[in-house]
Amino acid sequence: MNNKYELIYEGKAKKVFSHNDSDKVIIEFKDDATAFNALKKARFEGKGKLNCLISARIFELLIKNNIPTHFIELKNENTMIAKKIKVIPLEIVLRNTAYGSLCKQTTIKPGTVLVKPLIDIYLKNDELNDPLLTKDRIELMNILSSKDLDLIINLTIKINGIMKSFFKNIQLQLVDFKLEFGYDFKNDILLGDEISPDNCRLWDLNQKNDTIVSLDKDIFRNDLGGLIEAYSEINRRINKLT
Ligand code: UDP
Secondary structure, X not given: OOOOOOEEEEOOOEEEEEOOOOOEXXXXXXXXXXXOOOOEEEEOOOHHHXXXXXXXHHHHHHHHOOOOEOEEEEEEOOEEEEEOOEEOOEEEEEEEEOOOHHHXXXXXXXXXXXXXXXXXXXXXXXXXXXXXXXXXXXHHHOOOOHHHXXXXXXXXXXXXXXXXXXXXXXXXXXXXXXXXXXXXXOOOEEEOOOOOOOOEEEEEOOOOOOOOOEOOOHHHHOOOOOHHHHHHHHHHHHHHOO
């Protein structure tokens, strides 16, 4: 990114720059990957570009379905222009199938298809290791009103419906995903962050037996190898749709 734009914020996977229009930001997707609260780190050449392109396509799909998002347009392959938001420090995880931390913290077996989607809300706070919250704890911290919390939960359920059928169409099982929301300058709630294989679990449905084939960040978490190939495959399947 050339230096006429000021770096406002650098996260683990993205850099956020100012835009000439103060209501907008420029988001650059990095090739860095982190897991387990950044205890594990690596770089995958081309990951930023793939996550940016995949996210853009998903945001476009959601916008078409009347979900308010921060996405405006792609600037280039690894950079997008988005509406500036004040991020709500909550990570909203929706699970369709049990896996990951849910199976470490409960007796539910990995791969169990949940009768109804489960929503787990975590505090976005690296120092505290993103703890799982309760509704009462959220209220206690005064992070947002219960009306806004309900709005975010309802949006998450709607987003799940849209994404689940979209991914099923390209032979992918949407196991779970993490969303972040924020307030724009009008104080409206928008979906922010990214939607990519870095924060969604996607399993390949093109399998003859029951083996789980992850096409997402679990490849990195579990050292399975072939991360760029998997992310490229998702991008290829999405692009074949149009
Ligand atoms: N997730 C994420 N960022 C986090 C934690 C989780 O994007 O800091 C995503 C993760 O990729 C998965 C979903 O949220 O799609 C549920 O993750 P889980 O709670 O099972 O955590 P993990 O297995 O990573 O400990």
